Amino acid sequence: MTSPTTITPTTIQTTARSLRRYPRGTVPKSGTSPQASTSWTAPSDAVAFPSMARYDSAAVCRRGHVFTAHAERAAEIATRCVKCGAAILTECPSCGNRIRGQPSNLHGAYRPPEFCDDCGTPFPWVTRQGHIYQLQNLLDEADLDSATRLAVHEELDALAEADLPEEEQRKRWERVKELAPAFWDSGQKILVNIVSETIQKSLGLP
Ligand SMILES: [Zn+2]
Numbered sequence: 520m521t522s523p524t525t526i527t528p529t530t531i532q533t534t535a536r537s538l539r540r541y542p543r544g545t546v547p548k549s550g551t552s553p554q555a556s557t558s559w560t561a562p563s564d565a566v567a568f569p570s571m572a573r574y575d576s577a578a579v580c581r582r583g584h585v586f587t588a589h590a591e592r593a594a595e596i597a598t599r600c601v602k603c604g605a606a607i608l609t610e611c612p613s614c615g616n617r618i619r620g621q622p623s624n625l626h627g628a629y630r631p632p633e634f635c636d637d638c639g640t641p642f643p644w645v646t647r648q649g650h651i652y653q654l655q656n657l658l659d660e661a662d663l664d665s666a667t668r669l670a671v672h673e674e675l676d677a678l679a680e681a682d683l684p685e686e687e688q689r690k691r692w693e694r695v696k697e698l699a700p701a702f703w704d705s706g707q708k709i710l711v712n713i714v715s716e717t718i719q720k721s722l723g724l725p
């Protein structure tokens with residue numbers, strides 16, 4: 520670390536200003552830059568803090584294997600995953616937004632996001648827990664009294680556990696359907712991803 524210096528509010532302000540980063544190719548227009556000058560460019564030697572850095576884009580295969588968390592810096596992006604052969608995605612299949620990679624100044628362990636940070640659609644590698652969150656989000660918007668909502672919420676929490684015995688899963692899904700039939704119907708597209716085929720049949724899912 521550097522030797523201790525007295526930090527005044529002015530120092531902090533100046534530092535923050537010199538660290539400001541803008542997405543590549545979007546140099547601020549006149550009047551919006553800190554110096555309000557058309558010739559303003561982002562400082563090339565800026566060392567931003569993680570919280571101030573923008574996110575790079577990621578390239579991730581459909582099963583969630585990470586090709587890169589910094590697609591902007593990759594010389595090329597493969598079309599297929601070398602671990603599983605699946606197609607590699609570079610954008611949200613639903614809205615076309617970039618897949619959030621790592622902050623541009625961070626390297627190291629990276630887990631791809633399960634949901635698009637723009638439209639909220641789950642990526643193909645979303646986990647069982649991610650699907651449960653999706654169902655709970657839907658539940659929050661369903662027209663239910665709070666006691667029923669809470670009961671269904673708790674069933675879903677229990678069902679996030681993938682190792683539950685089949686019979687217990689069936690009972691819990693059945694209870695969800697009984698408690699909130701309209702919610703059950705509206706969640707079918709999500710349910711088919713996490714309800715086993717046997718249980719789907721016994722509960723009348725298409
Ligand atoms: Zn893969």
Ligand SMILES: [Zn+2]
Pocket residue numbers: 611612613614615616635636637638639640
């Ligand atoms: Zn999206």
